[in-house]
Each structure stands twice: as structure tokens, then as C-alpha cells.
Amino acid sequence: MVDLSEYAPILLFLFVAVGLSTAFVFLPMGVSRLTGTHNPSAEKLSEYECGFPAFEDSRSQFDVRFYLVAILFIIFDLEAAFLFPWAVSLDLTGWTGWATMMVFFAELIIGYIYAWKIGALEWD
Structure with missing residues (x-):
């Protein structure tokens, strides 16, 4: 017999x-209702996607800078996530780990310079 x-x-x-x-x-939902901070309005209940209000036609063109900045943020956030374990286990x-991380930094710096040169970081 199995001992549960x-x-x-x-x-x-x-x-x-x-x-x-x-x-x-x-x-938090219950506390907000009890304290009176639950105050929905038309603006709070409106749809909000990707930094701008939703549009009717799905084939309309829109600015993709929001996505580009988000992807760049994720890339450089991952750099910070790799930096801490590397520093702890250096x-x-x-020297092999140090050289490998310098190659990683060089690739990221080249990517950052490229993004800067093409204007991906500019927000008009």
C-alpha cells in the first residue's frame, strides 16, 4: 500500500x-470597493492597446516605434540579467568567462550603436 x-x-x-x-x-479589488476608490469612468473602461487607442480598420498602418523600443528594452534587460550571475561566478x-562576456558586451554595443544610427531610439 502507498503511504499518502x-x-x-x-x-x-x-x-x-x-x-x-x-x-x-x-x-485589492474588495478593498478598493470598500474604501471608495473603485470609480470606473468611460476613459478608464476604454480599450487601450500598444500605446494608442484601438482603431476600426485592422489594415491601417501604425507606428511600430513602440514595439521597437519594447524589444530594445527586453534585450538590454536580458543583458543585465546575464551580468549578475557572470559577476558572481567570475x-x-x-579568463574564459571574462573573454566570453566581453564578446557578449561587444555584440550588444554594436547592436546599440546600430539602433542609435538608424534612429530607433528617437521619439518624435
């Missing part, structure tokens, strides 16, 4: 996770 008591910590973790996620979702990786 070994699954008790997993079930406890599951119940705590579901309880906390439910509290984080519904508690004593273990040695």
Missing part, C-alpha cells in the same frame, strides 16, 4: 499557493 502522508507537504504548499494567489487577486569561470 508523504504527499502532505506538497498538498500544503499547493493550498498555501492557491490561497495566497486568490488573496492577491481578490483582496572567480570560477576565470
